[in-house]
Amino acid sequence: MPYIPHTPADQEAMLAAIGVESLDELFADIPPTLRASRLDLPPGKSEDAVLRHLAALAAKNRTDLLSFLGAGFYDHAIPAAVDALAGRSEFVTAYTPYQAEASQGLLQAIFEYQTAMARLLDMEVANASLYDGGTALYEAIMMAVRLTKRTRIVISECVNPIYRVMLTSYTTNLNLTLVTVPQRGGAPDIAALMRALDGNTAAIIVQNPNFFGTIEDYTALFATAHRHDALAILSVYPILQSILRTPGAMGADIAVAEGQSLGLPLSFGGPYLGIMTCRKALVRQMPGRIVGRTVDSTGKTGFVLTLQAREQHIRRDKATSNICSNQALCALRALIYICLLGPEGLQRTAQLAMERAHYAARRLGALPGVRVYNTGPFGNEFALQLPVRAYAVIDALLAKNIVPGFPLGRYYPGLDNHLLVACTEKTSREDIGILAEYIGGCL
Secondary structure, three states: OOOOOOOHHHHHHHHHHHOOOOHHHHOOOOOHHHOOOOOOOOOOOOHHHHHHHHHHHHOOOOOOOEEOOOOOOOOOOOOHHHHHHHOOHHHHOOOOOOOHHHOHHHHHHHHHHHHHHHHHHOOOEEOOOEOOHHHHHHHHHHHHHHHHOOOEEEEEOOOOHHHHHHHHHHHOOOOOEEEEEOEEOOEEOHHHHHHHOOOOEEEEEEEEOOOOOEOOOOHHHHHHHHHOOOEEEEEEOHHHHHOOOOHHHHOOOEEEEEHHHOOOOOOOOOOOOEEEEEOHHHHHHOOOOEEEEEEOOOOOEEEEEEOOOEOOOOOHHHOOEOOOOOOHHHHHHHHHHHHHHHHHHHHHHHHHHHHHHHHHHHHHHOOOOOEEOOOOOEOOEEEEEOOOOHHHHHHHHHOOOEEOOEEHHHOOOOOOOEEEEEOOOOOOHHHHHHHHHHHHHHO
């Protein structure tokens, strides 16, 4: 029998209060074609049987693989203190502070998170987080459209293709044009991007390091965009921002990122964290929440939600966004992670990841018929051109409990023989040696 907490008498009382005679009358406004006549559910199970069934499903997940998979999401070491502090009941129960000013501790944590993100990306303002990196990039282009009153977006093909698919999906029914400029050798075609700019361009979008792992300085490109009165949007990998030229130094107007690498486990795809920062002049078009610091009537420091330009706070047609999920707990984890590592720890983490990636590129690039595809400098990720299809190598190594990387042909036609390989500080030289031996055996 289904578990229905309301007795027939309860249901009759509720129907009477509503003013209808029956459940059918209650749902009369729903067309019959949209109503399910019955729920085809299997017989119920006992508590023990359900637990055993769920355990069997969970056992199908593989967490013991030697993985070189990156493509925007990375397996970094997470200090135990991140779980210990973020798991405190004061934080894990505070999903969204609708009575915000009563949650001073959480507001202070968000304020500190904003400060950390603004400093890490060298930008003037950060919001209190968005849903994920792809959503943050979409919100950035909508900021540009509102500010410039233009409808054309120029985007490098080197931007994460998962994000580009999201942008296409979000803008399908909007009067916007996305112009994608092809990549060359795993690097953005800067000259072509400059030529693509015109008087109707709202923004240009690039990524650093890009999806192929290549590092670029976009200062000249952003200056060209500004001469066309277009906004410069940069998507970044936050760990490497501790050692690379920052978005602020390049002249970016909006900088966004996927924050998963900052203390969040991979967790089979989420929950993750959208980081968004911008110049102060653009702050009133920034979506989501921003926490500010002030003083009360007695001069005591306090924290408040400010510039709440969401549909919950102002007229919907004036809202900056209807994607208003605030990943407060994930943002807290990112803040704790950054504070635990500090500037030197972040730099060391980035340097180790890059050192391991360059060692891997030398080892793998020396294999017969294999070459490194990147034509420019790269960070902790690089592309390999193989003499065989990438999927053949992946299938062979998965049987050995190794994930060798990401098949670029999935999103880039003509690159079926190309494999994207990522390393973090957790990747050892022994791991790389094992990968080289097994890839060599597939060639």
